[in-house]
Amino acid sequence: xxxxxxxxxxxxxxxxxxxxxxxxxxxxxxxxxxxxxxxxxxxxxxxxxxxxxxxxxxxxxxxxxxxxxxxxxxxxxxxxxxxxxxxxxxxxxxxxxxxxxxxxxxxxxxxxxxxxxxxxxxxxxxxxxxxxxxxxxxxxxxxxxxxxxxxxxxxxxxxxxxxxxxxxxxxxxxxxxxxxxxxxxxxxxxxxxxxxxxxxxxxxxxxxxxxxxxxxxxxxxxxxxxxxxxxxxxxxxxxxxxxxxxxxxxxxxxxxxxxxxxxxxxxxxxxxxxx
DNA sequence: CTCCTGTCCTGCCGGC
DNA sequence: TGCCGGCAGGACAGGA
Numbered sequence: 087x088x089x090x091x092x093x094x095x096x097x098x099x100x101x102x103x104x105x106x107x108x109x110x111x112x113x114x115x116x117x118x119x120x121x122x123x124x125x126x127x128x129x130x131x132x133x134x135x136x137x138x139x140x141x142x143x144x145x146x147x148x149x150x151x152x153x154x155x156x157x158x159x160x161x162x163x164x165x166x167x168x169x170x171x172x173x174x175x176x177x178x179x180x181x182x183x184x185x186x187x188x189x190x191x192x193x194x195x196x197x198x199x200x201x202x203x204x205x206x207x208x209x210x211x212x213x214x215x216x217x218x219x220x221x222x223x224x225x226x227x228x229x230x231x232x233x234x235x236x237x238x239x240x241x242x243x244x245x246x247x248x249x250x251x252x253x254x255x256x257x258x259x260x261x262x263x264x265x266x267x268x269x270x271x272x273x274x275x276x277x278x279x280x281x282x283x284x285x286x287x288x289x290x291x292x293x294x295x296x297x298x299x300x301x302x303x304x305x306x307x308x309x310x311x312x313x314x315x316x317x318x319x320x321x322x323x324x325x326x327x328x329x330x331x332x333x334x335x336x337x338x339x340x341x342x343x344x345x346x347x348x349x350x351x352x353x354x355x356x357x358x359x360x361x
Numbered sequence: 362c363t364c365c366t367g368t369c370c371t372g373c374c375g376g377c
Numbered sequence: 378t379g380c381c382g383g384c385a386g387g388a389c390a391g392g393a
Contacts, residue, residue: 089386120369120388144387163387164371179371198370200387217388244364253388260386309386310373349365352384 088161090225090258091301092312092320093144096167099315100146101139103169104192108135109150111185117199119181120162124205130155131205136186143221143257147212155205156212162200168193169315197311222255225294230256236287239279246282247275248349250294259294262307262329265354267293269328274360275353276346300325328354 088096112128124130134150141147146167148157159167159182172191176183182194182203194203206212213219222238223230238255239246249255250264259267268275271289273282282290301307306320309330313319323330327337332345332354341358 092386117370160387162370163385196370197372198385198387200369202388242363248364251387262386307386312386350367351387 088144088165088306088312089260089263090141090144090298091263091304091322092306092314093141093146093161093258094302095306095314095320096161097139097141097146099169100148100167100192103190103315104136104148104186104188105138106136107186107188107190108133109184110187111183113183113185115181117181119196119199120160120202121204123182123203127203127205131157131184142218143224143253144260145217155207156209158202158204158206158212158217159194160202160204160217161194162196162198162202164198164311165194165196165201166311166313167315168195168313168317170317192315220254221257222253223257225256225258225298230291232284232288232291235291236282236284239282239287242279244279245276245348246273246279246290247353249279250290251351256294258298261351261353262309262326263294263297263301265329266297266327269354269356269360270297272359272361275348275355328356330354 109131112132114123134154136148137151138149146159169190169192177195179195179197180193181196184192239249242249247264247268250259270293273286301322304320304322305314306312307322308319328343331343334343336343336356336359339358341356343354344357346353
């Protein structure tokens with residue numbers, strides 16, 4: 087799925103082209119996503135104006151005009167939010183289509199249907215929902231310091247890579263950027279989280295922020311099917327140091343990049359640089 | 362509590 | 378050519 091850089095890129099696209107528009111129609115597929123569609127979905131949002139777009143973790147948050155519900159999208163593994171002309175042929179996996187009064191449609195397309203759409207009556211209701219109530223800090227939040235990270239890591243016996251992907255600790259880091267960040271600080275992905283010391287925590291913090299920032303600057307990473315709101319692919323996959331490079335030489339030292347499985351997810355690291 | 366595994370789904374790729 | 382197994386960017390439930 088889209089990790090933080092991809093979701094951020096989508097949000098920026100939506101902010102440019104959808105903010106200010108009014109929702110004039112809603113269409114839903116007959117296939118449910120990870121959650122059921124919100125009750126009275128169309129009635130609650132048709133006629134409302136999109137005031138702004140924000141992001142929390144990997145959720146896209148669509149703010150509607152004052153007093154209206156808050157609209158949330160999550161893209162799961164394969165979801166896309168696409169802005170397009172209403173004349174465009176809707177595809178098989180479009181599940182939510184919003185018609186806007188500025189001549190644009192916004193479609194949530196998601197073949198695997200691990201994504202979701204939700205509607206909350208208030209900020210409080212949203213934050214109380216299970217999807218939001220357990221989320222950790224944003225990686226770029228000033229409150230997310232090396233000391234905080236170190237404290238969190240010390241609580242966990244699990245592998246540091248698994249800890250980085252735990253959205254209760256820090257949000258937005260998924261399977262790709264966890265491997266990439268650990269490569270940058272030369273830490274082996276299976277190191278127990280509670281063995282990471284203070285100075286390593288500083289390195290991890292910097293590496294996580296650097297890799298996410300660079301990926302955002304590149305418009306995210308496209309492996310198979312990620313696209314931004316305008317249907318364009320990202321470029322950061324060309325800068326992967328380890329992800330998807332099993333058996334290839336490390337760009338730093340020339341040693342083999344190894345692939346292992348951790349918690350059912352592919353994990354990549356340099357056999358020499360990271361130990 | 363934490364941690365680990367399996368599951369939700371479709372599509373695609375490689376091997377036979 | 379076709380079939381089948383395995384794998385894919387996430388999140389959650391349920392059991393140990």
